[in-house]
Structure formats: structure tokens, C-alpha cells
Amino acid sequence: MRLAVHVAGESVAEDERAHPRVGAVLASPDGEVLAQCHRGEVPGTHAEYRVFERAREEGIETRGCVLFATLEPCTQRGSGKIPCAERVAAAELAAIYIGTLDPNPNITGRGELFLDQYMDVGRFPIDLARELREMNEAFFAQHLDRSLPAVSLYASRGPDVNRTFPKPRLSDDRNELLQQTLDLVSGDPGDVWVRAGDLSWWREAQITFLEARLRSREVRISANPAGATDDSFDEARAAAEAIGAVVLQSAEPADQIRGTMVSPGTDRAAMVVIDAGSRSLLRSPDDKGLLSLIHKEMAAELDADEIAVPPHREPRLEPLSEERLVGALRSHVPQYAEAEIRREEVEIEGLRPLTRNLERFKIFRAARLEALKLADPAIGEAVRIVGSPWPITPPVVERRDGGLFIVDGTHRAFMHLRNGVDQMSALVVEGVDSPLPARPLDGWEGVHVFGAKLPRGRRYDDYDQSQFRPIRRAFATLAA
Secondary structure (H helix, E strand, C coil): CHHHHHHHCCCCCCCCCCCCCCEEEEECCCCCEEEEEECCCCCCCCHHHHHHHHHHHCCCCCCCCEEEEEECCCCCCCCCCCCHHHHHHHCCCCEEEEEECCCCCCCCCHHHHHHCCCCEEEECCHHHHHHHHHHCHHHHHCCHHHCCCCCCCCCCCCHHHHHHCCCCCCCCCHHHHHHHHHHHHHCCCCCEEEECCCCCCHHHHHHHHHHHHHCCCCEEEEECCCCCCCCHHHHHHHHHHHCCCEEEECCCCCCCCEEEEECCCCCCCEEEEECCCCEEEEECCCCHHHHHHHHHHHHHHHCCCCCCCCCCCCCCEEECCHHHHHHHHHHHCHHHCCCEEEEEEEECCCEEECECEEEHHHHHHHHHHHHHHHHCCCCCCCEEECCCCCCECCCEEEEECCEEEEEECHHHHHHHHHCCCCEEEEEEEECCCCCCCCECCCCHHHCEEECCCCCHHHHEECCCHHHCCCHHHHHHHHHC
16 A cells, blocks of 8 residues: 555646546555556556556456555546446456545545445555545645535436436445435435335435435335334334425335436436346436336326325424433443443544444445535534434443543544544543443554445454443434
């Protein structure tokens, strides 16, 4: 990784614009450096393109190798050129490590998400990522005014853009598919129609749909409780209605197409379509005919004159005091019954995480929450959505033996750290005698991001279920 950063410093810009300095190092499975290249080594070429060209010229077999790229491989190029992300996937590598995501919102995260379907994807440690951001300060600065941590390209942006950018390939993994769906919702200003199953995904989606409703976008959902367990469907339906969504119960057949459509009935319509055998993105104008047919079918469920649609309600948000948060933790987390708990600003880099593997979707969700808080002053660190069982609450940190250990909210902390934020507000718990539920890491360098959710045995070291802190369940008591 350090070699790749050094190589990036040798990059040559092709013109006066702010171009990134990029280095790429190809290594064998046992760590031998096979090729190293920088941007502009051959005028106008990207570093990844050149490193694979060199491998081809020298007869190097890339299958099973590891690539270290200081910038996320691009997902779009000019006419007649192949995006670097496609070249990386075609090389059949075992893994790629990425220094920084591309700040261009048309690329941010999409190269990483695409490559995660073909190989292990990791990141450079924080100190090297910061060094790269400083090296490419001008390049990052030119995108700063329009770059959020979760900007969408999955949504429709009009005919010109749709001809320029190819459709992304949708994942079969539940978390990644949900991220792509919510990326669609967050990236378009229009209304949202959903044909759903049992709403088991709603808790993860709540923030994005709340964001849509706070911008006065209509949300209509056709849902089927078949397959739901216990009271989970009623709970999710209540949460959806709490943010102002109209939820209609459907008796749809099990094999009916499901999905999420934005801007239905307009020339900007787009939809993530899910059926038994495939996952697809339909987007105007290319798929206008199909979208029109699906829109008419969904309208029979969601927009027909004869259907009694309940009126929309506006989301009601109520702040949660520090006293109530502390009371919930002391009453419902056995390890915290006698603890001192107070809100503090904590240094994120000094926190010690318990988990070594994070989920990309949860980082995306944390980014959407942060975008919502920046856009709407009513969303503070702790609020309850009246009618929803899932409040918005701050991270929880334990102070012990002179150190700070993050127990709840690790994805949010990681998201802030990657975006250069030094501090965050958290509830700090002191005086806990019980051991932590897992052996903590020494720092953030050992944390990796995965697309799919891994079992606890892979996420934690020496996990002890008996010491689990039921923090989410404790905060849920504040919804009443």
C-alpha cells in the first residue's frame, strides 16, 4: 500500500485540469511485486489500465493476484474506452485494496460495490487514505460542493445522462440489493411506489423513506404479510405509516414482480425490479415501455379511484432527552444498571472497535442519516418518530481502563472517520464491571468493509453472547 502511494506521487496530468494522482501495484498471492504504474505513465492512461497492459506485455498471469489501487477504479470512461472497474473484474484477481473512494459523485462507491461481486475488496489504512487525500486535495476540492457520502447514480437523471452512463449490475445479496434500492430512492426527487412482501426490510429502510417524506414526496406501498412472523408485519407497517407512507395490504400471488419505482408515470421513472430469478434496474427512456406497463399494473393496487387510500400524515419527530436515553440503558441493559452514563464528544480515531468486519449497507445508512441531519434541523442526535418502534439514537461507548470502546454505532463512527470527521457525540458509559462481549481491536486499521453480512464468529474475536448488550431493545422502549 505504501508503495502504491509512493507510485501515485509520480503521476503526470494530461492537461491543466485537476486530475488525481493514482498509483497501482500488482502483487502475487505471496506478496511479490509484479508491476507498478502511475496515472499518465503513458500519456492519457489510467494507472490500472497501464498495470494490466504491463502484465500482458510481460506475460504475467493476473488470476489470483492482488491489486493495490490508490483511487477507486472508475466506472465510466469516454467513448470507446473501458472503465477500469471492468478491467479489474476481468483480471480475475483474488482481492483489491482501495486507497480512497473517487469523490466524483457519479462514481463514488460504485466501483467498490461492483468489484465486491468478483473479489475481496479492502481499504488502505486511515493514515495512508489521509495522505492520499492531501496529495489529491485539488481533485477532491473540485467535487466537494456536490459530493455527499451517498449520492445516487441508480436514479434516473434524464435522457442525456442515461445515454452516457450504463446501468449498474444489481446484486443478489439482500443488503447490497437494499442499498441499491435505497440509493435509487435517495437519488430522485419524485414520489415512490413500492410493491413489497412482508416489510421485513423496513427497519433498515426507515431513514431513507423518512428523508423522502420530509421532502414532501408521496410514498405508497402495497405489502403482503404472508411469511411474516409474530407481530413483525404489524410493527413494520406501523413504522411505515408513522413516517407518512400509505400502506395497503395486498393479496398478491407469491410470484408477482416486486420492486421500488421512483417518479412513477413520468419521463424520469426508474425502478429496481425483483422477481424469482433476476434483479434488474429499469430506467427511462431506455425502458419506458416496460416501466409504463408496470406502472399501470401497480396503479391498479396503489392509485385506483375505487381504492380507499388513507390520507397522508406528516412525520412527527420528538427529541429524546439525555435523561430518557440514560434511563432506558440503565433499566434495560443489565450491565449498565449501576453505571454512570452521560453524553460526551469523543475522538473517533481513539475509539477501539469490537468488530473487525463492517457492512457496506450500514455505512450507507449512516451516511443517509448524516445527510438528513444536515438538511433538517429537526433531526438531532436523538429523536423518536411518533408511531415508529425504532428511534434515532446516538452511539454508545464504554470507558474502561483508560480507553474508549465503541459498543453500538460502529458503522456511524467509521463513516465519520472516513469522511475526515474527528469527533462525534456519544453516550459514554463508565463503571461497568462486566467484560466486553468480544475482544476489542487495537484500532481502526484492522477493520474491513464487506458487502454481505457475515456471521458473528467472523465479525468478532472471542465473542461471548452472555455479555451481549441489548442496546437496541433498550432504546426501542423510548418509542412508546
